[in-house]
Amino acid sequence: MAENSRHKAKIAVFISGAGTNMAALLFASRLPDAAFEIVLVASNVRDAGGLALARLEGIETFAHPHKGMTREDHDAVMESAAQQAGAEFIVLAGYMRILSDAFVNRWQGRMLNIHPSLLPKYKGLDTFARAIAAGDSHAGSSVHIVTPELDAGEVLAQSVVAIAPDDTPETLGERVKLAEHQLYPRAVNEYVSRGFDPAFLLGRIRKLALGLPETHERESHGSPGFRVGSEKSGKFFAHFSDQHHGTPHIAVLVKTSSMDELLSLVETQPEVYFKPAYYGASGWIGLILNRPGVDWDHVGEWLERSWRAVAPKRLTRMMDIEDEF
Template identity: 75%
Template sequence: MADKARIAILISGAGTNMAALLYASRMADAAYEVVLVASNDPEAPGLALAALEGVPVFALSHKGMDRAGHDAAMEAAVLEAGADYIVLAGYMRILSDGFVERWAGRMLNIHPSLLPKYKGLDTFARAIAAGDSHAGASVHLVTPELDAGEVLAQAKVAIAPGDTPASLAERVRFAEHQLYPRAVSEYVARWRDPAALLARVRAAALALPETDERESHGSPGFRVGGEKSGKYFAYFADQHHGTPHIALLVRTGSMDELLNLVESQPEVYFKPAYYGASGWVGIILNRANVDWDEVAAWLERSWRGAAPKRLSRLMDIADEF
């Protein structure tokens, strides 16, 4: 698969989940490749496995370093490797808020419980003590609040009579090795998934005042101004008119602006068939690292160009506050 996402995996020990991620990345349909395995323990056994498999490794003990300094060194190694995402796989360090916030939406973790149950430690003992029928594992986005990010996928594992935390952990580990590679692959491949891309566009477009969605020429379109007099300010195009692009079509200010955007950033913008003649530009969405804040800004700008003046004036007043 072309244009695979590049992931860095952080570990602190044996790295069994790292190994599952690594070997899954060698499958033909994997959406990611492993470009670095890094650890806060130079003796972590997982480093040797990664090196044996030809993956670049980095290790730096956290002992004697403050959290921010160690995080900065780990992040520098990740950036040097060219990683798009960080995947935590048994990394036994709480990361500084700044590090986590810089990688918002691009840092994943696996936690041994069915979140939101049992955040933190001793999850299996807590599940057994509570009399739960199942334990399991959750893959989630990392946020400054511990184990509180969006849950992307889960696997349930039945709790047997007489289970101990150790025996339960052993079975959950099998589930983790199935769950984590699939969840990572699905998450990083969202930029190729028309349904996922449309969902993000729809959420941003319909968050603007007095908007609605209506199909136009077979494509989802977004309008402002009401049922009878509404005007389109955006369209979602899934490889229409023979292009390879999944794209958002929005209004520009002029044909000169459109042509300048296409010429200066052809990896981001294109002149769409039919709509381009009216000054609409296509923003390519099926590419890695789309700046969704910029997409939202384009939607608002295009909305302003189509909205009745009473609405745009209200938006201007709101912006002042």
């Protein structure tokens, strides 16, 4: 996690059983470099073993059986508990429920799972038996982002475990579980902290900015900048700022329509905007990136708006025509 930020991501962990991966996450969350804290352990099983451990360690718990409820209704109950606890992310750790698409979509990019195979191999159940039957040399686990399609989200990290000639699904599973306890906390830590990592944030800005027509990157005052037009006569529409001029912010600087707009935004939403030194006098505003809950669609809209402010008319007309369709 970036040293400039003291923010720790708040996580709700969903379990259905003993909660050994939850325990690995819990104890890792107390290490000095931890980027997250567990604010809730929730289960669909009232007597799940992991709940007792969480309570012993002073973590808030919640349980609500799913029997007799629709999938959507049970998801809503679990989601409400996570929200009331202030969770920013949900981490599934042996949660034996298929989630409704609507629930998953509401937490897009903020829900993680660990699956006992080297995805994309062996989605679903009986992964160790399938790996042994296939004659694979290795099995393992994958941490991935949860999407509506089962076990199909972006893989963030994997642990690889050798398969012994005499392995059974049970013996193999025991060794993979040990690897999972190392893998999951590290993968969660890296994922929730990347919103405070300048390299990650620059990568996202670069992808959005260079996705606009006829753009290129050029350094400006020692920082990455983005221009529209030719290399010779192009104009800057965005600058990336990493704690420049003594500010604590990692930000993208974009053009406003006027100083009045700039000052109004900074006054009404100081957690999102600031007036940057040097650039602010020219009507550029800083959009803070190293904060929880950044709306990247909003960032993209600002980049396009700033691009339109300086792009040649032939390009803006072309985009206007495309927007009509």
